[in-house]
Amino acid sequence: MKGLGLYIHIPFCVKKCNYCDFYSLGCMAYEGIERYINSLCLHIDMEGKKYSKRQVDTVFFGGGTPSILSVEQIEKILNAIHHSFHLTKDCEITIEANPGTLTEEKAKSYKSIGINRVSIGLQSASDNDLKMLGRIHTFEDFKESYRLLSSAGIDNISVDVMYALPNQKTEDFIETVDRVCEFSPEHISAYCLKIEENTLFYKIRDTLSLPDEDEQYKMYITLCDRLKKMGYEQYEISNFAKPGKKSTHNMKYWLSRDYLGFGPAAHSCIDGGRYSYSESIEEYEKALEGGNEPKKIAEADTPLTKDEKIDEYVMLRLRLSDGVNVKEFEERFGISFDSRYKKNAMYEKNGYICKKNGAYAFTPKGFFVSNYILSDILENI
Ligand code: SF4
Missing domain, CATH: 1.10.10.920 (Arc Repressor Mutant, subunit A)
Known part of the structure; x- marks a missing residue:
C-alpha cells in the first residue's frame, strides 16, 4: 500500500490578497487561532485511530498562511500527528510561508521540529506588482526569508510565481523568473493569474489591463524554455523541479493517491472516495469540540461510473x-x-x-x- 499524505489547512492570513479566493480569514485574535489548533489536534487524533496502520510519507501545511503560526503552534500540530500516525523516516514535511511572516527564529525552529521543505509565496519580483496584488511583502522581504531559511539548513525550497498579471509584459515576468533563479531554488511553481469571483480583482475587472492570450502564451513558453535551460524538469503544467525534487505531496493529487485533509475546505481522497469539509471554521470547531467528525461533503452525489x-x-x-x-x-x-x-x-x-x-x-x-x-x-x- 502506498504512503498516506496529510494536508493541514491553516486558514489565516495577515490580510486578503486582491486575487485570492482560497478559504482564509483575516488574522484572528490569538485565542481564536489556539481554539482552531485544538480542533485540528482532536481531528488528527480521530483520523489517526482509523488509519493507524498506514505509513504517512508526506505532511503539507497549506493555507492561508501557515507561517503566521508561532513555532509552538506548528509544533503542537506536528506532535499530534506524530502521536496519531506513523511517519516514515524520510517523510516530506512542507510548510507554505509568506515572506512577510518569516523570522529568524521561525526559520531555525522549522528545521529543528522536522520541517524539511518550505514553499515560499513570492508571486513577483516587482514591488509594484506585489502592491497591486495586495501582498504584504516586498522582494527584499523574500530575499531575506530565503537567506534565513538557507542559513537554517532548509535545503528544499520551492518558490511560487504568477504570470499574466495586470500590465505585465513577457520581459517583466521573465525578469521575475531570472531573479528567482539566482537563488537556485529546488522547485518553482508558476501559476497564471485567474480572475476569480469573490475577489477584489473581480469587482474591478473592467479596469484591469490583462495580457492577451498571445502574450500569455509567450510568457508560458518562455518560462518553460528558460527553466529547462536552468536545469529544471517540468513535471506538471505549472511545476518545475531540479532532479529528485518533485513535490511528493502534490504528486499524490495528480496520481490519485491517498491523502487526508484537515480543516475547513480541506479535501481528502482516501480508499477510492473523495470528500471535503465545508468552508466554515465555526462548523468545523463545533463538531470536533462536541466529539463529532466534521461533516463531509462528498465530491460527487453518486459514485463515479x-x-x-x-x-x-x-x-x-x-x-x-x-x-x-x-x-x-x-x-x-x-x-x-x-x-x-x-x-x-x-x-x-x-x-x-x-x-x-x-x-x-x-x-x-x-x-x-x-x-x-x-x-x-x-x-x-
Ligand atoms: S496569502 Fe495566500 S492564502 Fe492568504 S490571501 Fe494571499 S494568496 Fe490567499
Missing part, C-alpha cells in the same frame, strides 16, 4: 509531463487508449501531444491549452 473514472484518470495523468502510459492504461482499464480517445491523434499530429517512452503527454504548447484539448478529447469518445 466506470467511464467517468477512466476520464478522471486521463485528465489527472495528462497534467503530468509523464502523461498516460498506454500499456498501463490498457492493463488497468482493459481498453485501448487510441480507440477510446480518437481525437488524440489529431493533437499529436499538430504537436500539442507527443508520445515518448510509451506514454502520451502534452508538449509545452499543449499544456498551455490543455483545458481546451482535454474537453475536446474527452467529449469526443
Whole structure:
C-alpha cells in the first residue's frame, strides 16, 4: 500500500490578497487561532485511530498562511500527528510561508521540529506588482526569508510565481523568473493569474489591463524554455523541479493517491472516495469540540461510473509531463487508449501531444491549452 499524505489547512492570513479566493480569514485574535489548533489536534487524533496502520510519507501545511503560526503552534500540530500516525523516516514535511511572516527564529525552529521543505509565496519580483496584488511583502522581504531559511539548513525550497498579471509584459515576468533563479531554488511553481469571483480583482475587472492570450502564451513558453535551460524538469503544467525534487505531496493529487485533509475546505481522497469539509471554521470547531467528525461533503452525489473514472484518470495523468502510459492504461482499464480517445491523434499530429517512452503527454504548447484539448478529447469518445 502506498504512503498516506496529510494536508493541514491553516486558514489565516495577515490580510486578503486582491486575487485570492482560497478559504482564509483575516488574522484572528490569538485565542481564536489556539481554539482552531485544538480542533485540528482532536481531528488528527480521530483520523489517526482509523488509519493507524498506514505509513504517512508526506505532511503539507497549506493555507492561508501557515507561517503566521508561532513555532509552538506548528509544533503542537506536528506532535499530534506524530502521536496519531506513523511517519516514515524520510517523510516530506512542507510548510507554505509568506515572506512577510518569516523570522529568524521561525526559520531555525522549522528545521529543528522536522520541517524539511518550505514553499515560499513570492508571486513577483516587482514591488509594484506585489502592491497591486495586495501582498504584504516586498522582494527584499523574500530575499531575506530565503537567506534565513538557507542559513537554517532548509535545503528544499520551492518558490511560487504568477504570470499574466495586470500590465505585465513577457520581459517583466521573465525578469521575475531570472531573479528567482539566482537563488537556485529546488522547485518553482508558476501559476497564471485567474480572475476569480469573490475577489477584489473581480469587482474591478473592467479596469484591469490583462495580457492577451498571445502574450500569455509567450510568457508560458518562455518560462518553460528558460527553466529547462536552468536545469529544471517540468513535471506538471505549472511545476518545475531540479532532479529528485518533485513535490511528493502534490504528486499524490495528480496520481490519485491517498491523502487526508484537515480543516475547513480541506479535501481528502482516501480508499477510492473523495470528500471535503465545508468552508466554515465555526462548523468545523463545533463538531470536533462536541466529539463529532466534521461533516463531509462528498465530491460527487453518486459514485463515479466506470467511464467517468477512466476520464478522471486521463485528465489527472495528462497534467503530468509523464502523461498516460498506454500499456498501463490498457492493463488497468482493459481498453485501448487510441480507440477510446480518437481525437488524440489529431493533437499529436499538430504537436500539442507527443508520445515518448510509451506514454502520451502534452508538449509545452499543449499544456498551455490543455483545458481546451482535454474537453475536446474527452467529449469526443
Ligand atoms: S496569502 Fe495566500 S492564502 Fe492568504 S490571501 Fe494571499 S494568496 Fe490567499
